[in-house]
Amino acid sequence: MKNVFTIVKKEFSRFFRDKRMILTVILPGIMIYVIYSLMGTVFANIGATPKDYKPKAYISGAPASMSETLGLVLEVEGGIADVDSAKALVEDGTIDVAVVFPADFEDNYGGVKVPDVEIYFNSAEQNSSFAYNLVASVLGAFTKPAFTINAGGGIYNLASEESSTKQIMSMMVPVLMFALLASACMAVAPESIAGEKERGTMATMLITPVNRSEIALGKILSLTFFALLGGISSFIGVILSLPKLMGSSINLGAVPYGVGEYFMLFGIIISVVLVIISAFSVLSALAKSVKEAGALIGPMMMAVIVLGMVSIFAPSASVGLYAIPLAGSGLAMAAIMSMTASPLGVALAIISNLVVAALLVVLLAFMFKSEKIMFKK
Amino acid sequence: MEEIIKTEGLTKSFKLSSKQRKLEQTDKKVKVAVDSLSFSAYRGEIFGLLGPNGAGKTTTLRMLATLIKPDSGSAIICGKSITKEEKEVRKKIGFLTSELKLEEFFTPNYIFDFFCELYGVDKAVAANRKRFLFGKFGIDRFAEVKIANLSTGMKQKVSLVVSIAHDPDLIIFDEPTNGLDVLTAKVVTDFLEELKAGGKTIILSTHIFSLVEKLCDRVGVIIGGKLVALAPLAELTGEKSLEDTFFELYEKTTGEKI
Numbered sequence: 105m106k107n108v109f110t111i112v113k114k115e116f117s118r119f120f121r122d123k124r125m126i127l128t129v130i131l132p133g134i135m136i137y138v139i140y141s142l143m144g145t146v147f148a149n150i151g152a153t154p155k156d157y158k159p160k161a162y163i164s165g166a167p168a169s170m171s172e173t174l175g176l177v178l179e180v181e182g183g184i185a186d187v188d189s190a191k192a193l194v195e196d197g198t199i200d201v202a203v204v205f206p207a208d209f210e211d212n213y214g215g216v217k218v219p220d221v222e223i224y225f226n227s228a229e230q231n232s233s234f235a236y237n238l239v240a241s242v243l244g245a246f247t248k249p250a251f252t253i254n255a256g257g258g259i260y261n262l263a264s265e266e267s268s269t270k271q272i273m274s275m276m277v278p279v280l281m282f283a284l285l286a287s288a289c290m291a292v293a294p295e296s297i298a299g300e301k302e303r304g305t306m307a308t309m310l311i312t313p314v315n316r317s318e319i320a321l322g323k324i325l326s327l328t329f330f331a332l333l334g335g336i337s338s339f340i341g342v343i344l345s346l347p348k349l350m351g352s353s354i355n356l357g358a359v360p361y362g363v364g365e366y367f368m369l370f371g372i373i374i375s376v377v378l379v380i381i382s383a384f385s386v387l388s389a390l391a392k393s394v395k396e397a398g399a400l401i402g403p404m405m406m407a408v409i410v411l412g413m414v415s416i417f418a419p420s421a422s423v424g425l426y427a428i429p430l431a432g433s434g435l436a437m438a439a440i441m442s443m444t445a446s447p448l449g450v451a452l453a454i455i456s457n458l459v460v461a462a463l464l465v466v467l468l469a470f471m472f473k474s475e476k477i478m479f480k481k
Numbered sequence: 482m483e484e485i486i487k488t489e490g491l492t493k494s495f496k497l498s499s500k501q502r503k504l505e506q507t508d509k510k511v512k513v514a515v516d517s518l519s520f521s522a523y524r525g526e527i528f529g530l531l532g533p534n535g536a537g538k539t540t541t542l543r544m545l546a547t548l549i550k551p552d553s554g555s556a557i558i559c560g561k562s563i564t565k566e567e568k569e570v571r572k573k574i575g576f577l578t579s580e581l582k583l584e585e586f587f588t589p590n591y592i593f594d595f596f597c598e599l600y601g602v603d604k605a606v607a608a609n610r611k612r613f614l615f616g617k618f619g620i621d622r623f624a625e626v627k628i629a630n631l632s633t634g635m636k637q638k639v640s641l642v643v644s645i646a647h648d649p650d651l652i653i654f655d656e657p658t659n660g661l662d663v664l665t666a667k668v669v670t671d672f673l674e675e676l677k678a679g680g681k682t683i684i685l686s687t688h689i690f691s692l693v694e695k696l697c698d699r700v701g702v703i704i705g706g707k708l709v710a711l712a713p714l715a716e717l718t719g720e721k722s723l724e725d726t727f728f729e730l731y732e733k734t735t736g737e738k739i
Contacts, residue, residue: 110598114584121586121627304582308643311546311581312599313571475549 107314111322115296119330128291129330132284133337140345159235160198162190165205167213170246174203177238194224200235201225203243214248266360274442275416278434280342281335281373282412286405288334289380292327294397297388301478310478317469320385324465327381328374335377361443368450369440375457376433380408382464389471389478423449429460483524485651485682486545490554491518493540514540516706517554522684522699524650527677529697529714530686531727537706538686539578542653545684546576559650572600577644578655585629589620589639592628593646600647607646614642618668633660641669645676652676653684658692670696690724702727704734 119125161178163171164187174180181199184190190202202224206212212219221243225236254260263271300306309319384401391397414431415421415438426432426449436453439445471477493515502508515537522528532538543549545556547567555562561569583592593615597607615621618638623631628639637660645652657673658666673683673696687693693700693714700717702710710717710730718726728739 107599110595114595117591118584118586300584303585304580305584307548308581308583309599311548311571311574311576312596313568313601314599315568479543479549 105318107318108322108325111309111314111319112326115323115326116329118296119292119326125292125295125330129288129334130337132287132334133339133341136338136341137345140342141348144345144348157231157234159200159231159238161235161239162187162193162199162202163205164190164203165207165209166203167205167210170205170243174239174242177242178235191224194226194232197226197229197232200229200232201239203239270442274438276346277369277441278415278437279409279412281339281437282376282430282434283409284338284342285331285335285373285377286380286408288331288338289327289377289384290398290401290405291334292330293381293384294388294391294394294401296323296327297385298391298397299394301389301391302393306478310472315469316472317466320465320469320472324378324382324385324461324468327385328377331377331381332374335373361441365440365443365445368445368447369437371454372433372436372440372450372457375454375461376430378461379430379457379464382461382468386464386468386471389468423452426450426453427456429456433457482526484521484557485524485526486520486522486528486556486558486684488521488545488554488556489519491541491544491551491556492516492553493537493544493549493551513706515544515551515703518703518706518708519554520701520708520711522651522682524682525677525680526698527673527683527685527696529693529700530684530703531688531690531693531700531723532686532703533731536703538703539580539655540706541703542576542578542655542684542686546574546653547571548576572647573650575644575647575649575652576655577641577653577657579659580655581640581644583628583636583640583643586627588625588627589615589631589642590624592639592643596643596646602647610646610648614645617672618642618665634662634665637661638665638669649681651682651684653686655686656688657685658687658689690722690727694723702730704731707734709734 158177158179160181161174162184163174163178163180166174178201181193184193184199187202187204190199190204193199194202202222204222204224206219206221209219209221223236223239223243226232227236297306300309310316383404387400387404388397391400408430411430412434415434418425418435421435423446426436432453436445436450439449492513494511494513497505497507497510497512501512502510505512518537518541520528530538530541540549544551545558545563547563547570550564555564557563558570559573561573563570587595590611593611594607597604597610602610615624618641620635620638620642623635628636631639637657641657654673658669661669670692673685676683677696683696685693685697697714699711699713700723701708702717714723717723721729731737732739
């Protein structure tokens, strides 16, 4: 065990001396926060009602009552010769909307033959889209629906903020965590295993009396820490930016997640990282260079991300399915975030991951002993 | 004399890929890199291994260093089998070859301490040894400089002291003076003589005839994986120079005219 500690110490020392590695692991979290927050701000502004804006409009053939009402919200442009000219002006953005009533509108209004009012607008112009919606809603008030839905002004969506947030978190957390942790593992595993092989520093360690299994375990433990650091930094970035990105549909403060949930989630995350980092390390050991390791790990990374999505398709899976390595962890994470997880199910998911990780460490140690794998040029 | 190395019928083959077959202009799918190699080396001896590129020298050294396993035959180092007691053998040997590199992010100071820990050297002993070796090779001056920022010669010096950090009984050196300037090369060769005087056994693989003539007690010549000559230096060369002797042996073994 002393040698495992020596290897871990060396890996930590190596990691913290390499500014590039630190940036690779920590920077994504900061970038995610900045980019998601910016995206949220941009999305919130798209389609927003321009303050005090009165759209410029051409109106033709409107009955007096409707013309008067539309005049309250639109700035009606006079001096436009005909509908075609108005359409051209909408197209080039000079005016926002052209509202054309048919000549027989008043004769047919309220009758059997339903008259059709044409509203020409330009969806590429934000003001024009706004004007279209404004005119459609104003004119909509003049139509007589057969019945109304939820017109009473009450609160009809009975979902609480807490249950909405739980639902969103249980769908998003497994997918995000799997993707972010896999990316973090991808950032550190090839450099530490294939990189050492490529640079010839691994062989220098292999001629010492240290057991290969101790080298493998030391590497896996330290890489797990670095990947956790990267994955959690990215996760914090996502969580902090979620309220900005999703607006009012999420309120983390409304969900009473307690120590138990965080403890179970952390346990699952560590076990997931152990499996992913061990699997990526095995593939890195097979590769002759960091570049080749990246190519080998790529498809497996995609598979890991897909496994994280299992919880979306099987939201109420039985606890027994939690025993499936990685996929079961996605289900367990979803259950934790919806506050329906049983400690037994979570323990099952963690144990199955630990068993797979242990088998992969043994395999890695075996690979470190193989001259074909370690020394083949 | 105490026998430090004893190899008997040591053999190692490698599969050749189609690319390698094309490169070596052969149809054979397997190359016998080392063929039934038997020799012994004794305490306080410098044993030279001479041979052209691809003769099997490096494969022999890698087998002795337990990096790769022989297909057949045996080798006993300090009474321990290289196939059955690898861990014990590794404690007894120091291996310096250009294949083995040091992590460039670390300083000589850190690297030395790290390898001493892996070899299980007591901290106080390691500190004394570091003081002695760093002083001997002038590493004190750049002990806190990252390996990445050192010159080739400086790196070679650090590799050398790291390879003997645990004070091994058998030291295997593959081209130890490669990349060194004449002054540093002199320090290294003098140090090899000191090690020999201190009772260490040294296996030296090199292309430099003068180095063999200066240092080695006995010389083994490997050509095509086979040990074609093994004798004390004076006995091997007689009146001729080592270079002439080697080329004669080469022409006789391969039938190629140099």
